[in-house]
Amino acid sequence: MKKIVLLLIFFSSTLLATEPHGFVKTSINLxxxxxxxxxxxxxxxxxQINLYQDLGENGSVTASFDLxxxxxxxxxxxxxxxxxxxxxxxSGKNFGIKAGKYYDFWGLFDxxxxxxxxxxxxxxxxxxxxxxxxxxxxxxNLSYGSDILNAEINLLPFFQHSIFPMDISTEEVPSNQLKxxxxxxxxxxxxxxxxxxxxxxxxxxxDRNPSRIYPNPPAGNLAPVTGTPSTPPLIxxxxxxxxxxxxxxxxxxxxxxxxxxxxxxxxxDRKGNNPLIExxxxxxxxxxxxxVIPTLTLSLxxxxxxxxxxxKKIDTRGRKNNNFFTFSLKYQPKDYLxxxxxxxYQIDDKSTMSLSFISYSIIDDYTLTLxxxxxYGKNQTTYGKFTDxxxxxxxxxxxx
Amino acid sequence: xxxxxxxxxxxxxxxLTGFTRGQDMRDFMAKVFRQSTWNSMSADMxxxxxxxxxxxxxxxxxxxxxxxxxxxxxxxxxFIRPREVMGTSFLLLEHKNREDDRYLYLPALxxxxxxxxxxxxxxxxxxxxxxYDIGEPKPDDFKYKYLDEEEFKGVKCIKVxxxxxxxxxxNDTGYSKIIYWVDPEKKIxxxxxxxDDRGKLQKILNINEHKxxxxxxxATDIVMKDVQINHISRIKFTNIKINxxxxxxxxxxxxxxxx
Numbered sequence: 001m002k003k004i005v006l007l008l009i010f011f012s013s014t015l016l017a018t019e020p021h022g023f024v025k026t027s028i029n030l031x032x033x034x035x036x037x038x039x040x041x042x043x044x045x046x047x048q049i050n051l052y053q054d055l056g057e058n059g060s061v062t063a064s065f066d067l068x069x070x071x072x073x074x075x076x077x078x079x080x081x082x083x084x085x086x087x088x089x090x091s092g093k094n095f096g097i098k099a100g101k102y103y104d105f106w107g108l109f110d111x112x113x114x115x116x117x118x119x120x121x122x123x124x125x126x127x128x129x130x131x132x133x134x135x136x137x138x139x140x141n142l143s144y145g146s147d148i149l150n151a152e153i154n155l156l157p158f159f160q161h162s163i164f165p166m167d168i169s170t171e172e173v174p175s176n177q178l179k180x181x182x183x184x185x186x187x188x189x190x191x192x193x194x195x196x197x198x199x200x201x202x203x204x205x206x207d208r209n210p211s212r213i214y215p216n217p218p219a220g221n222l223a224p225v226t227g228t229p230s231t232p233p234l235i236x237x238x239x240x241x242x243x244x245x246x247x248x249x250x251x252x253x254x255x256x257x258x259x260x261x262x263x264x265x266x267x268x269d270r271k272g273n274n275p276l277i278e279x280x281x282x283x284x285x286x287x288x289x290x291x292v293i294p295t296l297t298l299s300l301x302x303x304x305x306x307x308x309x310x311x312k313k314i315d316t317r318g319r320k321n322n323n324f325f326t327f328s329l330k331y332q333p334k335d336y337l338x339x340x341x342x343x344x345y346q347i348d349d350k351s352t353m354s355l356s357f358i359s360y361s362i363i364d365d366y367t368l369t370l371x372x373x374x375x376y377g378k379n380q381t382t383y384g385k386f387t388d389x390x391x392x393x394x395x396x397x398x399x400x
Numbered sequence: 401x402x403x404x405x406x407x408x409x410x411x412x413x414x415x416l417t418g419f420t421r422g423q424d425m426r427d428f429m430a431k432v433f434r435q436s437t438w439n440s441m442s443a444d445m446x447x448x449x450x451x452x453x454x455x456x457x458x459x460x461x462x463x464x465x466x467x468x469x470x471x472x473x474x475x476x477x478x479f480i481r482p483r484e485v486m487g488t489s490f491l492l493l494e495h496k497n498r499e500d501d502r503y504l505y506l507p508a509l510x511x512x513x514x515x516x517x518x519x520x521x522x523x524x525x526x527x528x529x530x531x532y533d534i535g536e537p538k539p540d541d542f543k544y545k546y547l548d549e550e551e552f553k554g555v556k557c558i559k560v561x562x563x564x565x566x567x568x569x570x571n572d573t574g575y576s577k578i579i580y581w582v583d584p585e586k587k588i589x590x591x592x593x594x595x596d597d598r599g600k601l602q603k604i605l606n607i608n609e610h611k612x613x614x615x616x617x618x619a620t621d622i623v624m625k626d627v628q629i630n631h632i633s634r635i636k637f638t639n640i641k642i643n644x645x646x647x648x649x650x651x652x653x654x655x656x657x658x659x
Contacts, residue, residue: 335526
């Protein structure tokens, strides 16, 4: 909280002279898959204020924060100030630096991108706008760009994890020490003759999603669980260390854009002996966007997650491979009418997530959105465990 | 006096006879297109879209365009209005021998996304203009035929019919025919009719104003009406700079994020 206040004070003083812009969005989310069919009603009013100020020809400061009035699940209503982004930036001819709190999305595929691991997710705020369900990161971004190559390095001193609707109050969050600084690097380029864009990624840090461990087992912190303990042990949520090496490609062919993305994740359980920690794995996605007609774009992709150190004798929970199929459709017959549908199907456990919405711009700057996010599947499957959080939502957004 | 009249008539006959030959007509239209072609251009653009219920929607964009070393067009647009899309940027890099590259920076996503090309017949900013309409015309994409003369807005114009030179052009543009009204003196287009791939009149273009800037006749007020759906789009340019110095980095993916 202290760093949030400091950032706000620092940037607000510079930005007070600028003309603010942003939006006010009010939404109502109805839980529709509970036993009594109306599991919950969440309401919120989000006012986002964005401030931007040029500092000379190459510098700028940006501050963006939310005033969020929210009634979430069964909690009492709250008014929160949430920093969305707050950073200073210098962009020279080739060299750039950005420091503060910012977003950095990696990869080519929304929702299922293996390399998009810098920004944590906020699964409690799913809506039509991506900034509602992603969390920006504190860091320093150094970049270098030339005609043929772009390089970026992110140094992230404060760990932030994803937020899920389920209670994970027993989490163990890493301390803010020098040795805990996360590093993310990206190298990008284009093979001009054929129009092939490529990116290489490296990340050394911690998983944004928790693994579960016994904090005080008899044989060490991360020892495998064997036998039946005499008393049920306390389980903690633990954000394990991981290293990621990734790559992606995209190339347009006629009205198709082909995309391929893959990454290798080296997790803490390097030998695959601990059933509570995710084993090292490859994650690959391939697919295409197809402009069927100028107003309709269809995207199809297939994702394979394959554990490289899978030991069937020890790990009886999962499978060596997980296969996903994704489908997305965007139809915009008019600039004021927009329909989108994104669906992910986990082929092995037959669970599904579906997000769809239709937005109508009533007049310029005022948009009404109706949408749904639904989860299907048996208990404890990839998406089935979120079934009770399925919802329909209505949003009204006014921009200023 | 008689000789003067006679020479005018002879000249006119020769002029028109010349135009009946396809190659001459092609060369004439190449000159017309060249008159309105720039190496680099920046301007503030206001696009007004009026639908069949006469409801208006206004978009304001900062527009930059520059040719690369191979003569390919590059186009950068930064959206200012409506506020909802403020900060959105669009980069179009044309290529002669392969698909165009299109990149979109959406401030909500904070990410540059490479987007799939919808072809030249895709609507530009959901208006009645297509990407082909706003791009630099390529004389060899069409075959030209002189039709006749017709007065338009007090100017005795030459009417020229353009038909696609190949199936590819027909598919790319969606036009089976374009008829131009050309001011033969200034060699600028004042009006055009666009016929869809079934041969039906689809759109009418009126250019209300040209300004001569740095040797280029620049259309500053353009109205396109889709007569099939009764939909109108008007583009007005202000603060126009032609063939002035423009940094190369404007047309890089990295620059899209900058305001």
